[in-house]
Amino acid sequence: MINYENKTALIIEDFAEFARSLRAMLNEIGIDDVDLVNTGESALRACSEKSYDIILSDYNLGHGKNGMQVLEELHFHNYLKPEAIFIMTTAENTTAMVMGALENQPDSYLTKPFNNAQLRSRLNNLAAKKEALKPLLIAISKGKLNDALQLCEEIADSYPKYKSNVDKLRAEILMKKRQYAEAMSVYETLLEKRPIPWAMVGLAQAQMAKREYQSAMTVLKETLVKFPMVLEAYDLLAECQLKENEPEEAQQTLKEAIKRSPRVIKRQNKLGEVAEKNGDFESSIHAFKQSIRLGNNSIFKTADSYINYTNSVSHFIEADPQAVPRNLINETESYLKEYYKEYKDDKVSRMRGNIAEGLFLNHQGKQKEAQKCVESAKSLYANIETMLPGMAGLELAKGLRELGEENLAEDIIKDAVQHNFEDTRFLEEALPHLNDKSILEKGKQAHRLNSQGIKFFEQGSYDQAIDCFIKAIEASPKNVSIILNTVQVMLKVHQSGNGDASIIERCEGYLNSINNLSPDDDRFLRFSELLRLTRVIKQELNG
Template identity: 35%
Template sequence: MGTDYRHQKVLIIDDFPEFRISMKGMMQQLGVQEIDLASSGEIALEKCAKSRYDIILSDYNLGDGKDGQQVLEELIHRDQLKPTTVYVMITAENTTEMVMGALEHTPDSYLTKPFTQALLKSRIDKLLTKKFALEKINKATISKNYLKAIQQCDVLIAGKSKYSMSCMKIKADLFDKMGDYGRSKQIYSKVIAHRPVPWALMGMGKLLFVQEDYEEALLLFRQVIKTMSTFPEALDWLARVQQVLGDPQGAQKTLLSAIQVSPKAILRQMHLGNLALVNEEFDVARRAFKASIKLGRTSCYKTPDNYLKLVSILKEYITNEGGIKNKRLVDEAFRVITELEKEYSDDKEIKLRAAIAKHSIYHKLDRGEEAQKILDSARSMYESLKQSLSGIGCSDMAKACKDGEDFETCQEILTNIMEKFGDDKELMASLEHIVEDKAAFETAVKASKINNLGMKASSNNDTEGAIAAFRDSLVLSPDNISFNMNLAQMLIRQTETTDDNSGLLTEALVCLEKLEHLKESDHRYLRHQQLLRLANDLSIGAQNP
């Protein structure tokens, strides 16, 4: 019995009208009645935000704007590509770079142009048959009823379905999402003992990484690469392990191998750039961040840090001695800053950080009057933004004040950073050499350690222990953003086992209301809003039982 396409909703993404029409005709002949067309990646994303599709057929090359890889990447990032949807990537080329790029975010399948209707039907039939077999699992996963999804996996495995191995993978992924690493590890071990398939080796390797068993993770990722030398994800994870184990040079070499295979992955280029900075290989870092900026123009992972890091690297080459080469470097740095200001014209923090970047260039050129004028402007911006400024924004300002020999303001800003962002180990490490108040620095470090004890207690379901630790950390750093949210979350959890909740909820709301300055661009903003909404709802419920 053939697949019934009448009730399948299809989206076709291609920048050539002729191919869109041709594909639409093929799908209509298969019986599809509801077909949407998109001539660009941006239009496709708009349509996916409004409608749910059963089948998405996307060309890889989509002209200017987002390509098919970036469309798939963004749909996954937005959580708009459900497991019930079939996503097929279509390419006109079959080079290694193109194929690996097309497969970077694991579409269900890919096809190389030209292809016949019979081949298209055969491929989609197989994919839909599998989706239908896993339908109950996928629907439970979409509704986040993971236990039900796992039960449905067990039903198919017990019935010796031909999709049993897929069910094993889904189960392991779900246990990982639930934080039940013991059970996911059992699945990976069982599968690997039978046959060391890449997904199980990768899953086990990631799990070992999370559990900080880095040496074993290193062996597993190397085992994957030994059998699949051009597997970019395995190379990415191997680089992470090498970096943690104190081998940044080896990690950089590994990432360069991954980029040779699949260079269009922005997160990989960013990782390479950051590693090259650690290794002080500025030519490699410069190329990586230039690639990141280029890819970022049409990516959901675009970030201002790529621009600012590139400017910082260019500054390393700039001297105050003049010359044509020096002028080109200065011109390039200011072009990057101009693009940054244009791309983030509505972001006041980026305006400040762009001004600081300009100051750093003028300072390097020994153009003191211009540098001072920009620093004065930056100080004024900082004063109006300091309550909502990110840790890295504050850090940039502190370093600019130090370069401008305003040591008093520099130390004031550093004190503020230690108070609010003392739990950010990377940020604190980058500032230790310019902190004069070593006692305040040690206090911030101590508060962070106490917070970590609270996190450990929380993971062990010791809510009272976690609350005590988070309260102690806030005694030392009362304005720390993460500490306040951690305490609020534990207080809310404690209300589930306490009859008189009013005091707990009041304390939680005090913690959360201190953080109302958080901007939407802050990675903690969503968590803060969710906790605030939950605390308010519980507070209203307590008042109106």
């Protein structure tokens, strides 16, 4: 029997009468601590301030964020504790809505109207499962993967009813630990008994991690024959097809997924990217337009959708000027105005907009107007305080080169390569556009020295480790990851009592050299923590 006395609940519902009815149902079940909000935005504020055990959210919440976008953002900000229960409720039952909601993995889905007995039954089942799995879910959320594997054995023995859930989590833990062969063994053992959608998808993911793309494609195609509504299988199949140089097939696969679930921004953006590379500009324009539309109120709204849309229109004009309807030109101008208004305070985004608009105008034969955009972009670049993200730098360099700014384009692409040398996906796309290839050898040398430094540190040879890291930075002084590695090891050397005060001064100098790292960069949190620790140690040394 589940004890609900100490449970907290949040109801997200814009229809006040139904919200009160839901609260009465929860009170009758035994939950007294129940909060009501009527918008997605107020729900997120509530979850940022209070940790709820149970959340019931309507899908349609009027203006603002819908229930799916609320769940997306709760996951994004880690506002949901591992054992929390999230149930989506709605009277709408269209395939597009249901599939879009389910892709964000609520714990359950209830179609209105439902009664107290139905809600109680659903909550009892979910709460019992979450309670049994709670130690395992918490261990995973804290990154204690070895402990989590041990808990898998214990929970499977204690709760045989949830063995399938434990098997799924065990395989996912092995994937996180990069023990792909072991994960494959778990999936294959399960699939010997019967076809299970998540096990087939998991097996394919393990094969992809081992770069066995043909094998993964076979599994994914079989999955889609048996379970055509498993949307993740389409995304993974498209990824494999791109790896195997089958871009037309990848585009078709993504289209099939979007027919079933059109409300996912990332999938629309991916379709747009693939279609554009295939020269199918009408499809890419449509996909990017959908991603702009879906971005309203979403945490996943980005400048990329607008920029990619505008660039696709430019390529369409370049390929066949006569085929471009006037209303598409007008629509693009309207989206650009919206873009500049939305990102008016972001210099990098404004610069990207200038270049995209410059190309758009240039392909229409409006060279003077295009040049004004170029001059605006150059002025912004001269005053940008943050480091350009790698892919944004590549995009800007390609656009500037096409608009006749060869020298500035080369400077930007060189900076981007040096800052992001370890990003293989970026490097593959960037290298064909880099004229000065000499920095590649310096980058390789720096990474060799970086690896040697890590090995020396692990062996306790601290002086040799630091020597390697210093030489690595000399070879590639703009590489963010090498600088962060160097500082991290130097701080550990100092804390172990094997360094002196000069190490801290050097760490601060290295971190100051990359203090223009954008807060949006994946490495920014690590940079911030190392800078904080460096300053704390420096303050202690200065007494």
